[in-house]
Each structure stands twice: as structure tokens, then as C-alpha cells.
Amino acid sequence: MPGKGVVCCVIGTRPEAIKMAPVILALKKSAHLSPYVLATGQHSRMMRQPLDFFGIEPDRDLALMKEGQSLDYITTRVLVEVGEVLGEVKPFFTLVHGDTTTTMAASLAAFYRRSRIGHVEAGLRSGNVNLPFPEELNRIIADRVAGWWFAPTEGARDNLLREGCDPSRVVKTGNTVIDALLLATEKVSTPSYEPLSSIPPSAPVMLLTAHRRESWGEPLKGICSAVAGLIAENPDLWAIVPMHRNPEVRRVFREILSQEERVILCEPLDYPDFIWSMKRSDLILTDSGGIQEETTILGTPTLVMRELTERPEAIEFGTSLLVGTDPDRILASARRVLMGNREGFSGASAKGELPFGSGGASEKIVKTIEELFLIEARRDSSRGGPDTIDPEE
């Protein structure tokens, strides 16, 4: 029997850390594979928070982040430095996740090193290469160079098949964020961040997160003004606002919300505190992708402040509603939800199957790679030597 096959898991940002964590934990349990965790450090503290929570220490952290980093800076550094690590480690398989610039550049680095590449959360498409920017192009490139596709939903699978991906290598898994959420929920009790405990038990609560590049500037100001307006007209309402670390984002949040009463304007919350906040809230306002997926399980009504979505399943399921970034529309929709009126939301969630699955995605991914590893190991032993990278694949 050969040694274990090394699976290099590349992560760079908070959502990659959260969604890859259960895959890394499943790889640790595998009899045939072992993870090599390669952090690019596109994010510093925000990537480390969830890794620490899940007890994962990267084998290597390239610590690339710098203040005000540009897309070309991240792309070139990840491409060169991930390529060098892959050259040293020579993994059996490389896994990238999602749609960040780490994902795109690392998949390209793996392609140049002729590694087998699996894309976790493959096949999402908004249909507009500029929305979200630059994530739509990032995920298209990652899917183009990957050789195995772990599609979270049937819709994502259909997108990949339409684009000509080999159906035998497109595996519908569900989304690994559900695995992460279920693992973390076991540990959620009372919040560790003290100001959250000061919210009166009967008070209505809304949760706000926003960070997308296309929201910077005027849209973000409009979003924050809408939140200030809701607080002013609802004397019992509280808002939890964990600020993304991007200086472009926090400048606007601070400018408009720092003097507001009943607004907990804070640093990014640890994953369990954030889950507590999502559960505690009557309404979530967000432009995040992962949160739309998580609320399909948690059930909290979610207003998605984007013009287009690559996650139509959350809208069709009825936990999310697409409201754009116009403050008047956000205000009107939020008022309705806070009054218990779900106008505009689909009613499918009452009977529908959970769109992003109910767990077990990580195990399906690991099983697929294990099967491949065992086939390759048998082939190598009959050939008399290992062949880590087969250009014919």
C-alpha cells in the first residue's frame, strides 16, 4: 500500500477558511489522504479567526496581505508563491474554493504545475462577468482550469455541464458551509463578545454586513443611511454591525453609524458569535454570499443588497430576497420584514428541500478524491512507480 496522498488545500480569505475547514477536518480522518493547508494570507486576521476556531494550523502561511492591496498584487503574488509551494510539496491533488482572487490565481498556479485540481463550490454563475466584481471572472477561470468540480447545487451542476465539463467529474455535493455551520452550531451557546449580551431579550434585532467592491462609495452610504433610518423610526430596534476589515468599508460604516444608539458597531465576530447573531436576528441585511446559504438552515429573513445573484437557490427557497442597493427599497423591504410581513419572499421553504444540502458535502469531496487516489495507486503499482501528475487527465 502506498503512503497517504497529499491534498493541498489553498485558502486566502474568511469564507474560504470557513468553507474549507470541514473538508480539511474530513481529510485528517481519511485513511488514504492527508491535508496540506496552504494559506495565502490574502486576509490576515479574518482568515485566522475561523481557522483557530476549527483548530486548524496552516502548514504554510504566505502572509501576503497588505493594506489597500490591488487585485493585480494579489494575483501575481499568489500565482508565483503558490506555484513555488506546489513545486516543493508536489501534492496528489490541489483543492481551491469559491471565487476569490486567491482561488483564481492558485488554480492557475496549480494548472501550470500540472496538478490535479478540484474546485469546491464550482459552477456558480451570475451571468454578468462584472457582477460580482471580480468574483464572477474568478470562478469562471477556476472552473476552466479545474479537472474535478464539486458543485453545491443542481443549478451549479447544470451550469458546468452546459459549459462542457466532463459529467463523470462533476459531483453534486451540497455546500460545505452547511457542514461548517453544523459543526460550529454544536459550540454556540451564549455570545463571548460582551456587548451582544446587553441586547434586551425581547428587543427586535437586525444584522448588517456589507463589503462587496461594487457597493463601495455611494451604495454603501445608502445602505448605512437606511439602517440609521430604521433605528430612528423603531425605538426598540437594535442593530449588530460587524465591520469587514477593509478600510474602504469601515470608513463609511463609522462615518454614518458610530454615533447611533442601539447600534453595536464592532470588529468581525468570531464564527460562533456570528452564528448566534444570525439566529438572534429578526432580519439580516447583507451582500455576502455565504450568509445567504447559512440562512437557508437558520431561517432568518435575509435582504440581499445586490443587483444580481449567483445563488438564485436562496431566493427561490424563500429565505432571501434580492433588494439591490437603493436605500428606499431597502428601507421599504426591511420595514415589511420587521412587521412580520414576508411579501416578495417565495414560500417554497415551507415544503422545499434545503437548496444547499443538509450536511455531508465535505465527506463526498474526500470520498471522490480517495477513489481517484486508490485507482491511481493501483495503476502505479502495476507500472512499478508513482506518477503524481498525469497530463492526459
Ligand code: UD1
Ligand atoms: C475578499 C474577496 C471577496 C470575498 C471577501 C470575503 C477578492 C478580490 N475579494 O474581499 O471575494 O467575498 O474577501 O470577506 O478576492 N483586511 C485586513 N485584515 C483582514 C482582511 C482584510 O486588514 O483580515 C483589509 C486590508 O487592508 C486589505 C483589504 O482589507 O488590503 C482588502 O482585502 P481583500 O482580500 O483584497 O478584499 P476583500 O474586500 O476583503
Ligand code: UDP
Ligand atoms: N462571518 C463571520 N463573522 C462576521 C461576519 C461573517 O464569521 O463578523 C462569516 C459568515 O457566517 C459567513 C462568512 O463569514 O460564513 C461570510 O464571509 P464574507 O461575507 O466575508 O464573504 P462572502 O461569503 O461574501 O464571500
